[in-house]
Amino acid sequence: xxxxxxxxxxxxxxxxxxxxxxDLCQKLYIAPGNPGTALHGENVQxxxxxxxxxxxxxxxxHIAMVVVGPEDPxxxxxxxxxxxxxxxxxxxxVGPSQRGAMLEGSKxxxxxxxxxxxxxxxxYREFNADNFEEGLQYIHQHALPVVLKADGLAAGxxxxxxxxxxxxxxxxxxxxxxxxFGKAGSxxxxxxxxTGIECSVFVLTDGNDYILLPSAKDYKRIxxxxxxxxxxxxxxxxxxxxxxxxxMKKVTDQIIxxxxxGIKSDGIGYxxxxxxxxxxxNGEPFVIEYNCRMGDPETEVVLPRLENDLVDIFNKLHxxxxxxxxxxxxxxxxxxxxxxxxxxxxxxxxxxxxxxxDAAEGxxxxxxxxxxxxxxxxxxxxxxxxxxxxxxxxxxxxxxxxVLNAKKIQFEGKYFRTDIGWEFI
Ligand code: AMP
Ligand code: GLY
Numbered sequence: 001x002x003x004x005x006x007x008x009x010x011x012x013x014x015x016x017x018x019x020x021x022x023d024l025c026q027k028l029y030i031a032p033g034n035p036g037t038a039l040h041g042e043n044v045q046x047x048x049x050x051x052x053x054x055x056x057x058x059x060x061x062h063i064a065m066v067v068v069g070p071e072d073p074x075x076x077x078x079x080x081x082x083x084x085x086x087x088x089x090x091x092x093x094v095g096p097s098q099r100g101a102m103l104e105g106s107k108x109x110x111x112x113x114x115x116x117x118x119x120x121x122x123x124y125r126e127f128n129a130d131n132f133e134e135g136l137q138y139i140h141q142h143a144l145p146v147v148l149k150a151d152g153l154a155a156g157x158x159x160x161x162x163x164x165x166x167x168x169x170x171x172x173x174x175x176x177x178x179x180x181f182g183k184a185g186s187x188x189x190x191x192x193x194x195t196g197i198e199c200s201v202f203v204l205t206d207g208n209d210y211i212l213l214p215s216a217k218d219y220k221r222i223x224x225x226x227x228x229x230x231x232x233x234x235x236x237x238x239x240x241x242x243x244x245x246x247x248m249k250k251v252t253d254q255i256i257x258x259x260x261x262g263i264k265s266d267g268i269g270y271x272x273x274x275x276x277x278x279x280x281x282n283g284e285p286f287v288i289e290y291n292c293r294m295g296d297p298e299t300e301v302v303l304p305r306l307e308n309d310l311v312d313i314f315n316k317l318h319x320x321x322x323x324x325x326x327x328x329x330x331x332x333x334x335x336x337x338x339x340x341x342x343x344x345x346x347x348x349x350x351x352x353x354x355x356x357x358d359a360a361e362g363x364x365x366x367x368x369x370x371x372x373x374x375x376x377x378x379x380x381x382x383x384x385x386x387x388x389x390x391x392x393x394x395x396x397x398x399x400x401x402x403v404l405n406a407k408k409i410q411f412e413g414k415y416f417r418t419d420i421g422w423e424f425i
Contacts, residue, residue, distance in 0.1 A: 002027045002062050003311070005041070006048045006078075007069025008034050010338070010368035010387040011296035015067060015310075016040040017364070018303045022311035029061060035378050036367025036386075048073045051081045055088055065314060068095040068272070071293050075105040075153060079269065092318040096292050097269030103290040107149045107158075107189045110290050117262035119255055121287045122147070124191035132176055138190060139168045145193040150175055152184030156232055161193060196281040197423070198288065199240040200298055201248075203256055204313065207263045207270040209322035210256065211313065214305045214329045215243040216298040217421075222345060224419045231345045232384055235337045235420030237395060238301035239329075242280060251278065251285045259290075271317055300366050300387045301334035335398035336389040337406050337420055338368065342413030344383030352380045352411050360405035363390045380411055395421045 003025050005015055013036035019025050020040035028041030031054065037043060046053045049072055058066065066082070068074055077098035082088045095101070102109040114121045127135035139146065146168050150158030158181050162168035168190075175185035202213040216238040222228040243251075255276060263270050275291035275298075294302070303310070307328035316322050341348035350369075357365060357378060366389060369382015388405050392398035399421055406416045 001025065001064035002029070003065045003067065004054070004058060004061070004063045005030045005033075005037070005067045005069065006054070006073060008032050008037075009069070009296050010366040010384065011294055011299040012069045013037050013366040013368070014299045014303045015069060017366070018306070018310045019067070022309045024309065024311040024315065027061070029057070029063070031057070034367045034381070035370050035372045036365070038372075049076055051078055054078075055081075055085065058091055059087065063091060065311075066091060066093045067314065068093065069293065071101065071104050071153065071291065074098070074101040074272075074292050079271070092314070093271070094314050094317065095272040100263065100268045100270040100272070101292040103274070104292040105153055106151050107289070108151045108187055111189055111191075113262055113266075114287055117258040119258050119262075119287055120285065122191040122194050124189050126151075126187060126189050127172075127176070128187045129176055135172055135176070135188070135190065136169060139165060139172060142168070142190065143192065147191045147193050148172055148175065149189040149191065150181040150185035151187035151189060152181070154181040154184040156230070157181070158184055194279050194281050194286055194288070196279040196286075197242060198277065198279050199243050200295055201243070201251055201256070201276045201278060202294060202298070202302060203259075203274045203276065204272070204317060204322070205260055205263065205270055205274060206317055206320055206322055207260065207268065208320065210260055211322055211325050211327045212252075212256070213327065214238045214302050215240045215248070216295065216301050218295060218298050219417065219420050224417055225422065229345050231340070233295070233297045233338065234340065234417045235335065236295075236297045236301045237421040237424070238298070238305055238334045241424045247280065247283065247285065255285060255287060296368075297336050297338055297387050300336040300389045304334050304364060304389055304391055305330045305332065330391070332391045332393060333395045333398050334389055334391045335395060335402050335420055336366075336387045337399075337402040337416050337418075338387050339385045339406055339409060339411075339414050339416045341369070341380055341383050341385060342415055344415070348383050349413065350379070350381050352413065354378045354380060354385065354409065354411040356408050356410050357386075359408040360388060362401050363388045363405045365405070365409070385411065385414075396425055399425070
């Protein structure tokens, strides 16, 4: 079949790499893609939110399956769009309905869902302009640190962990009265701070059955030892050593099964990934967040360990036959390191030439923020530039290979962390 993949980051390069290995994939298109995805299919210059243009492409190219990488089109309702148009109905879209995507698109919706289905999460309350004064009171009596979350999508920036009451009051006021995150911040979730160690669990579900993909942990801070500003992710590892059988049984019983049950009971259309961001508090799992898609850079370590044919999995998902899939994961460890632009996650330059991309040995280089110029050079086109994934018998071995290759690939202002997975080494 012909497949269209939406997105343009490292996650999408990893998807393109994996999908193109399937015998079931005849022709792969990626919109808009990047120079990395172009190695596995044909890039088409379309916006992931231009549903009409995507529909036209699907008909023209006889697309049978659309795999949605980022959250934006899902939150904007791409699945519902395909279902509502007679001539698009036959196309399988991997992703949740618009309502399902609210698990990521609205923190308040996700919290309500978790409370309703008894899923462990931090205690919280929701505030907006109407109960603003009450919110101030709530902050005054809240233990520190306290977590403030803009309800809507805020490009990963909508979460503030306030160390003092003053800071919390200022942030809360900024969000609600001064539109700090625009409409996304007009509703604010205030929740208790949980202390523990984080990891992510990925489930693919049709709202009835599910399969569990390898667990992963990403490293969000810019600096070594998890210091400095938050980023989209500086690296990731899979598997996560503490997510052993006993922990995963708790995750399954207390979180995954109630989540699937909730999706089904609420009649939410779901044919896609649920990314569950967890925190282990003294060995007990709590949900920090849901995402309605795969993680980036987690996908760059999860897919290299998945031994199944991904297209076969997606087919079974749409046929309601997920129960026929036995998920096979390699027992090896994968580590990925992001090479980022100087200045990231704040201001950085684009258009800087990248060289020695072919020098990496024993690693898979996934393009994230790159672009090809008219004269054929590969240049930087984002803060996160490439992800270097290695698979090894141990985390140390995988990390060493990625670090070695990270040093070989060159561009001016290159920066990366060498300590991905540090707490497990
Ligand atoms: P999110 O955008 O929801 O992923 O939040 C960003 C980061 O903030 C998470 O990865 C956690 O490190 C942290 N965080 C969010 N909520 C909490 C919480 N209730 N307790 C502790 N840390 C949190
Ligand atoms: N790496 C975190 C995310 O994809 O949201």
